[in-house]
Amino acid sequence: MSLNSVVESVTSRIIERSKTSRRRYLTLMERNREKGADRSRLTCGNLAHAVAASSAADKQELVFEQRPNLGIVTTYNDMLSAHEPYGRYPEQMKIFAREVGATAQVAGGAPAMCDGVTQGQEGMDLSLFSRDVIAQSTAVGLSHAMYDGVALLGICDKIVPGLLMGALRFGHLPGMLIPSGPMTSGLPNKEKVRVRQLYVQGKIGKDELMKAEMASYHSEGTCTFYGTANTNQMMAEFLGLMMPDSSFIPVDTSLRQAMTRASVHRLVEISTKGKDPRPMAEVVNEKAIVNAIVGLMATGGSTNHTIHIPAVARAAGIIVNWEDFSDLSAVVPTLCKVYPSGPSDVNKFNEVGGLPTVIAELSGAGLLHRDAPTISENGLDDYARRALMGNDKNVVYTPAKPSSDLEILRGAKEPFHPVGGIQLLQGNLGRGVYKSSAVADNLLTIEAPARVFQSQTAVKEAQKAGELHRDVVVVVIGQGPRGNGMPELHNLIPSLGVELDQGFKVALVTDGRLSGASGKVPAVVHVGPEAQVGGPLAKVRDGDIIRVCARTGKLEALVDEKEWAARTPTKPHRATAGTGRELFALMREVAPSAEEGASPMLFMMDRELEEIGDDVEKGTEV
Numbered sequence: 001m002s003l004n005s006v007v008e009s010v011t012s013r014i015i016e017r018s019k020t021s022r023r024r025y026l027t028l029m030e031r032n033r034e035k036g037a038d039r040s041r042l043t044c045g046n047l048a049h050a051v052a053a054s055s056a057a058d059k060q061e062l063v064f065e066q067r068p069n070l071g072i073v074t075t076y077n078d079m080l081s082a083h084e085p086y087g088r089y090p091e092q093m094k095i096f097a098r099e100v101g102a103t104a105q106v107a108g109g110a111p112a113m114c115d116g117v118t119q120g121q122e123g124m125d126l127s128l129f130s131r132d133v134i135a136q137s138t139a140v141g142l143s144h145a146m147y148d149g150v151a152l153l154g155i156c157d158k159i160v161p162g163l164l165m166g167a168l169r170f171g172h173l174p175g176m177l178i179p180s181g182p183m184t185s186g187l188p189n190k191e192k193v194r195v196r197q198l199y200v201q202g203k204i205g206k207d208e209l210m211k212a213e214m215a216s217y218h219s220e221g222t223c224t225f226y227g228t229a230n231t232n233q234m235m236a237e238f239l240g241l242m243m244p245d246s247s248f249i250p251v252d253t254s255l256r257q258a259m260t261r262a263s264v265h266r267l268v269e270i271s272t273k274g275k276d277p278r279p280m281a282e283v284v285n286e287k288a289i290v291n292a293i294v295g296l297m298a299t300g301g302s303t304n305h306t307i308h309i310p311a312v313a314r315a316a317g318i319i320v321n322w323e324d325f326s327d328l329s330a331v332v333p334t335l336c337k338v339y340p341s342g343p344s345d346v347n348k349f350n351e352v353g354g355l356p357t358v359i360a361e362l363s364g365a366g367l368l369h370r371d372a373p374t375i376s377e378n379g380l381d382d383y384a385r386r387a388l389m390g391n392d393k394n395v396v397y398t399p400a401k402p403s404s405d406l407e408i409l410r411g412a413k414e415p416f417h418p419v420g421g422i423q424l425l426q427g428n429l430g431r432g433v434y435k436s437s438a439v440a441d442n443l444l445t446i447e448a449p450a451r452v453f454q455s456q457t458a459v460k461e462a463q464k465a466g467e468l469h470r471d472v473v474v475v476v477i478g479q480g481p482r483g484n485g486m487p488e489l490h491n492l493i494p495s496l497g498v499e500l501d502q503g504f505k506v507a508l509v510t511d512g513r514l515s516g517a518s519g520k521v522p523a524v525v526h527v528g529p530e531a532q533v534g535g536p537l538a539k540v541r542d543g544d545i546i547r548v549c550a551r552t553g554k555l556e557a558l559v560d561e562k563e564w565a566a567r568t569p570t571k572p573h574r575a576t577a578g579t580g581r582e583l584f585a586l587m588r589e590v591a592p593s594a595e596e597g598a599s600p601m602l603f604m605m606d607r608e609l610e611e612i613g614d615d616v617e618k619g620t621e622v
């Protein structure tokens with residue numbers, strides 16, 4: 001099957017748009033390779049420091065031999081269930097590396113927030129910017145110039161994008177993400193949400209709610225819904241940066257361990273001193289980025305990836321925008337219904353075919369660049385294979401099979417929807433993204449009077465007071481990157497869900513984010529320009545009729561044009577002090593829009609690189 005013409009033309013325009021920035025990026029990576037972080041350039045003193053704590057055998061290898069040394073960047077902490085298993089990984093990975101004549105060191109650590117823990121709390125305001133902190137921490141670890149390949153240990157929301165953004169600035173090195181797998185299914189996600197709504201309605205007490213929450217979140221491993229963490233895994237496979245079919249092998253199983261071992265062995269092979277070097281800068285190219293967007297649309301992934309993919313791409317000198325997402329969404333069918341888009345979780349999705357089947361279907365329909373480079377030997381086609389445990393306890397692969405359950409996963413010829421799961425909505429209120437895959441057909445158009453809020457707490461109080469017991473478009477402003485750092489507002493979903501279930505037409509419109517776990521409530525998020533910089537959302541007044549229509553792609557205030565033009569934007573109140581939020585003032589000050597990736601770090605980096613221009617030598621050597 002030849003490549004879909006829209007996929008082809010979107011890719012061409014991304015290549016054209018990114019010409020200068022990508023060239024500069026690749027030149028800089030070439031400079032890194034020739035003059036930058038490399039063990040051969042370290043002095044004896046540098047080296048002695050770096051190996052002082054290594055075992056005697058490793059010392060010999062690291063100082064005198066030409067064997068590959070892997071740098072592990074870990075985001076381990078044992079409060080975050082998905083990352084808890086990483087505590088055991090480095091020691092195991094060192095053993096796996098030695099098996100193939102290599103060494104491994106922990107290059108550094110980076111913080112990992114759990115958005116489940118901070119949801120609805122002040123700490124959530126740090127969440128998006130923690131991605132930049134992670135990227136910078138990754139760079140700090142890798143700056144020690146000891147490494148021939150990079151193993152990135154991270155899973156959850158901001159962590160994978162942050163690790164990639166940091167590692168891509170060391171893109172002369174080969175790199176790989178190594179996941180640790182989902183927890184076993186606990187209380188079904190749909191049931192968890194039902195119990196939460198009962199609590200909001202006062203029908204059950206805190207004890208019963210706590211019981212349900214703990215039955216849902218019950219062990220180590222990644223949360224089982226298809227939220228941001230699991231969309232990260234999908235993205236990493238579609239980018240060709242993870243071992244094929246490594247995303248959803250359950251945590252703490254023998255197959256998971258065999259996969260970690262296979263990942264380390266392959267990373268040694270693709271390392272700069274290995275037999276098949278594959279620098280990250282070459283793997284993450286324009287085609288790989290387009291593949292990741294196609295994967296997002298086909299699976300109905302997290303809206304957070306409309307921010308993360310532009311940011312990761314930008315770290316590799318590639319510029320993508322929401323027009324690209326929208327055009328791809330128009331030709332990529334929705335193949336998956338995984339919670340919050342359907343009742344089943346990622347474990348079930350994996351059982352019925354999982355990502356290998358999705359990739360096989362999309363490739364067969366000409367919707368993926370099969371020639372995009374990957375860390376796996378034979379490119380993207382390798383990702384259309386299922387990983388199994390072989391007799392010798394090594395991972396073996398077999399071709400993906402068609403889905404065994406068409407309620408969860410379908411083929412490209414009989415999709416759930418002919419278009420992708422995320423839509424771009426725009427109009428006189430700006431533009432934002434909308435997760436249509438999770439919304440019932442009869443709610444795709446909502447026209448109702450606005451109620452404007454400046455905080456989640458105010459929305460919840462209004463709901464409690466019965467003020468939202470009607471058709472309403474809840475507009476929450478001041479939640480963008482420059483406002484308060486762009487928190488997720490997922491905590492509003494039980495309250496709004498209660499009103500929706502009573503038959504009211506309810507929608508949410510905000511310049512903030514929603515969790516990848518947010519489902520049935522129609523929501524336009526990341527609306528820009530944000531209210532803090534005078535964007536149109538700041539002009540909405542209580543009672544304005546707002547039209548949110550995913551069928552026509554419209555986001556409008558049905559207000560007389562003259563009256564609209566004459567309105568002064570409201571300046572949102574800023575709650576930015578306390579819980580360390582004041583430390584992030586610098587980031588709020590310069591943060592670019594969500595569509596540009598909302599990374600203050602990359603924004604300032606681009607500004608500086610623009611000044612340096614093509615003369616990388618001059619900019620870094622003088």
Ligand SMILES: O=C(O)[C@H](O)[C@@H](O)[C@H](O)[C@H](O)COP(=O)(O)O
Pocket residue numbers: 114115116117119157223226227228229302304488490514515516517
């Ligand atoms: O997927 C995401 O985008 C999240 O940030 C995710 O981490 C989620 O918000 C929490 O885990 C809460 O999950 P609940 O749906 O159980 O509240």
